[in-house]
Amino acid sequence: MRKKLISKTYLRDVSKYKLDIYYDNDEYYLSVKKILKTMSPFILENGLCLINNNYYIVEVLPKFENYAMRVYFNEKKERLEYYFDISLKNGLDEESKIPYYDDLYTDITVNNGNIEVLDEDELKEALDYGNISKEEYDLANVTKEKLLKSIKENNNKYMNLNLESYLK
Amino acid sequence: MKFLTSTYLKDIEKYKLSIFFEERYCITVKKIIKIKKPFILREENMDITIIDNGYYILEFMPFDEKYICRIHIDKNKKIIERFYIASKKNSIIDGIPVFEDLKISYVNVLLSNSFKFYNIEYAKKVLNAEDYLFAMNQINKVKKEIENKSNYIYNLNYKKYLI
Numbered sequence: 001m002r003k004k005l006i007s008k009t010y011l012r013d014v015s016k017y018k019l020d021i022y023y024d025n026d027e028y029y030l031s032v033k034k035i036l037k038t039m040s041p042f043i044l045e046n047g048l049c050l051i052n053n054n055y056y057i058v059e060v061l062p063k064f065e066n067y068a069m070r071v072y073f074n075e076k077k078e079r080l081e082y083y084f085d086i087s088l089k090n091g092l093d094e095e096s097k098i099p100y101y102d103d104l105y106t107d108i109t110v111n112n113g114n115i116e117v118l119d120e121d122e123l124k125e126a127l128d129y130g131n132i133s134k135e136e137y138d139l140a141n142v143t144k145e146k147l148l149k150s151i152k153e154n155n156n157k158y159m160n161l162n163l164e165s166y167l168k
Numbered sequence: 169m170k171f172l173t174s175t176y177l178k179d180i181e182k183y184k185l186s187i188f189f190e191e192r193y194c195i196t197v198k199k200i201i202k203i204k205k206p207f208i209l210r211e212e213n214m215d216i217t218i219i220d221n222g223y224y225i226l227e228f229m230p231f232d233e234k235y236i237c238r239i240h241i242d243k244n245k246k247i248i249e250r251f252y253i254a255s256k257k258n259s260i261i262d263g264i265p266v267f268e269d270l271k272i273s274y275v276n277v278l279l280s281n282s283f284k285f286y287n288i289e290y291a292k293k294v295l296n297a298e299d300y301l302f303a304m305n306q307i308n309k310v311k312k313e314i315e316n317k318s319n320y321i322y323n324l325n326y327k328k329y330l331i
Contacts, residue, residue: 007173007187007263017189019263024182024201096264097174168331 001132002103004085005093006031006059010051010070013039020166021099027064028158029092029099032166033057048111050080056167060158061090061099066143068101069158077167082110082159084147086140088132104132104140108147110159115151117144172196172227172236172265176219179204187265188329193230193320194265197329200224211249212280218248224330228321229258229265234306236267237321245330250276250322251286252310254303270295270303274311283311 006029007019016037022030035055042051051057054075061068066087072080086108087101105123109116127137150156173185173196182202188195200223207219219225222243229236236258238251252275256268271294273286285307291300313319 005262005264011263016191019187019189021185021187024184095174096171096262097177098171098262098264 001088001126001136003100004068004103005096005098005100006061007096007098009059010057013042014051015039020168022166027062029061029063029090030166031059031099032168033059034168048080049074058163058166060161060163061101062158063090065090066104066139067147071163073163073167077164079163080111082108082151084108084110086143086147088136088139104136104143106140106144108144108151110151115148117148169266170269172229172267175227175238176225179207180219186329186331189260192232193228194260195229195329196227196265198225199330211277212282214279216248216277216279217242226326226329227265228324229267230320231258233258234270234302235310239321239326241326241330245327247278247326249278252276252307254306256299256302270299270306272300272303272307274307274314276314283314 011017014035018034018036020032033056035051035053038051038053041049043049050072056073058071058073059068068085068087068090070083074080084107085101086104086106088104090101093100105119105126107118109118123137123140126132127134180200180203184199184201186197200219200221203219203221206217208215208217218240224241226239226241227236234255236253236255240248242248251273254270254272256270258267271287271291274283275286276283291303295303310319314322
């Protein structure tokens with residue numbers, strides 16, 4: 001399992017940026033990375049650019065859910081893609097006070113209305129190799145189904161947050 | 169090793185942290201939204217509120233120097249105190265600014281417009297001779313820079329980071 005600190009995630013090739021972390025909500029931690037200078041844009045195979053100068057990455061880590069949500073915004077503050085990481089636990093790193101999540105392999109992306117589940121093979125492999133327990137494997141699958149339902153029914157509370165108000 | 173993201177958070181219940189990564193330095197700003205009780209220091213026979221609701225803690229960490237600077241700022245965006253603290257090493261670990269604290273500080277209290285050294289006797293006890301000498305040299309260098317008006321953080325337009 002990989003512990004992911006939000007101070008570190010998704011900054012490859014980024015040489016100048018600003019990071020805001022909000023510790024003022026009882027239900028979630030929220031961070032905003034504003035990309036000021038990147039060596040090269042990050043572009044998906046389908047041509048969608050997710051990281052470039054003046055783009056934003058917003059991460060929401062619910063305190064009582066088993067997933068982290070990442071939303072990519074362009075320089076016009078338009079939402080480009082949602083990326084959900086299923087997690088064993090979300091919390092605050094004791095030493096640095098930086099929010100983190102323990103990544104449980106399976107991911108879900110929502111892009112232009114298309115929903116895709118990724119890396120289920122990695123989850124199965126982790127179980128087969130004994131890197132996670134059967135309980136953790138089941139937790140990932142139950143969370144995935146619950147999350148897919150909330151996305152399809154358009155009632156996921158974190159997707160419906162006014163994230164644009166955090167983009168300075 | 170001290171993480172700039174976790175310093176001075178005692179009794180603070182709600183806050184916002186900003187980290188600005190520049191090419192030669194980084195700056196962290198903590199905006200205090202809710203603290204259980206104000207943090208007050210006795211300085212120069214005055215009680216000075218250092219941390220309270222609406223206050224800021226700005227920390228400056230240059231990558232090519234051996235000190236950090238912490239600035240306490242009130243809710244009207246006025247500087248209360250500047251602390252220059254000698255460090256053995258400044259670095260970024262997992263995207264987090266960290267420094268090795270060498271204890272000796274040079275402090276500027278704005279209210280009394282005074283400057284003074286902190287922790288010299290304490291540093292003598294807890295540091296080895298080499299680190300102690302290194303720290304004293306660093307802090308004396310900062311002192312000279314301030315006197316010459318050439319210290320970067322002393323001259324910084326800090327208000328642009330209070331957003």
